[in-house]
Amino acid sequence: MAQNVEMAYGIIVLMRTIVSIDIGGTQLRAAAYTQDQREAIAHKRVKTKASEPDTFGRLVKLIEDIWPKAGKVDAIGVSIPGPVDPHSGIIMLTPNIKEWRDFPITAKLTGHFGVPAFLDNDANLAGLAEWKFGAGRGHHDVLYLTVSTGVGGGVIIKDRLLQGYHGLAAELGHTTIQAENGPLCGCGQYGHLESYSSGTGIERFVAEQLRAGRESVLNPEKKNSAHDISEAAKQGDALSIEAYQVAGKYLGIGVANFLHVFDPSIVIFGGGVSQSGPLLFDTFNESLKERVIHPRYLEGLVITRAELGDDSGLLGARALAELKLDS
């Protein structure tokens, strides 16, 4: 059941309504969508306050604020910036919300609002959003990669989201591409794609080179962010240019692996670091072409940027709820 809309000729159309929630690092967002419209019919955001207790209570209040006055909501979709079990609806942990550890959020939402709720992590849902509403529209086999502080993945295979048995699939940044003597990754392991091709990987490369006495306009005494390095690269700083080129090279090696594994028809890049243009993508393209085992993988393959930006969490949570209701 949903909003009933009376069309011309007295035909009643059941209009599905979804409430989407995006739990971000610094804010909570909620929006309500009807099936016929890309834009939300209601939308609100509040800051997350790590120090304040009862985040769930504040989330309920936020949802009530955007809950449609007329008609019925069919489902709630939730995007979480951390590991979840999408099958049981449990958040394993969330950065910035310490009280949500092994937190059964979908059961609690269903208990409160009386409708089914579904969740997944933000990278999977950004991929799903791009497939349904963004750069991947019309594609059935989509590889989405977010390249920012870390590297995350979202994979759609024959129009279905890859989730895995424990709901932990598509951790694409944490695949080993250098088994011996690779750099340290944020997860504590070595030689992962993320350890080379993320913002953190770029910063590590520059810090190591500066420590080794390499010349650069960057100050070796301070922590240079990926953004600082990108700015220096634009000024022609050789070390900074090389840092992005190295990240692009390994990104090409990682994506070649994913082509061999998934053989998608489109690769979509999201995340801040992926906005670096030729600085990153010249060496990416080179190494992708060099490492792919057969040119057929590249035939008709689209490589492009994400379209949805900040709304990808909300739209992905919406797409997930719609998929689950249909399956």
Add this chain to the structure above:
Amino acid sequence: MAQNVEMAYGIIVLMRTIVSIDIGGTQLRAAAYTQDQREAIAHKRVKTKASEPDTFGRLVKLIEDIWPKAGKVDAIGVSIPGPVDPHSGIIMLTPNIKEWRDFPITAKLTGHFGVPAFLDNDANLAGLAEWKFGAGRGHHDVLYLTVSTGVGGGVIIKDRLLQGYHGLAAELGHTTIQAENGPLCGCGQYGHLESYSSGTGIERFVAEQLRAGRESVLNPEKKNSAHDISEAAKQGDALSIEAYQVAGKYLGIGVANFLHVFDPSIVIFGGGVSQSGPLLFDTFNESLKERVIHPRYLEGLVITRAELGDDSGLLGARALAELKLDS
């Protein structure tokens, strides 16, 4: 339509019949299966003769020999030991049958026999066979790896075979796990999983060490096969033992990657090298546990050996045809 079987109480059951073909390196096999029985109702094999022309003519003859006399065949399934396009039904190339290059086998079979035909490569179909009839029964998310001369993969996700946009997915042996200074792979690239953990990889390791003057019971003047090396390992030869241990270690690193990517509930090993027991799997287990980024991937995960042996091609081609008829 299919074999009509009259059951008790006069109920007519439509019994589906599939003809399966397995194109092997040294033989062609064909079998006919009815839906109710695991065993073939007819089965025949002939040697492939690389020197003789008209392999397709001999295949047609073979199929006619096992074609059920009564009732109707619903579909033909084909397993090929090389790259194919399963969407268009074209064999890109087949080892030992040189005339089958860009060969539209399913169109030709349908033209001759008047029923739909479906094909895929032998590793994908061995995985599908294990999921439907073998060690993977009851699992929905299956990772199958064949470890023999090379390393091949077959992946089932939510009860569907992963094929990819061009039909080239699950080339799991050709994923880079050592981007810099990795050994040469059979495909011409470097540092792939196959270059470490296949029979060929084990042979290469031993040959390199012998050339470097390493002591061993193996003769440095001859080409030692993976089987020779396995025999020497059983006699306690330190180099041969190490060769398998190294292969097992990198196999663990590769499988950790595939857990992070697919998050399956079962990993099934086929192929001759995977029969090596603790010689290979002690270091495999060690490195898998060390490289997995979260212990949850291993919760309830089954790691086991393939059950179907030589019949996996025929049974996989049968399972493919059944899946396609149902979809």
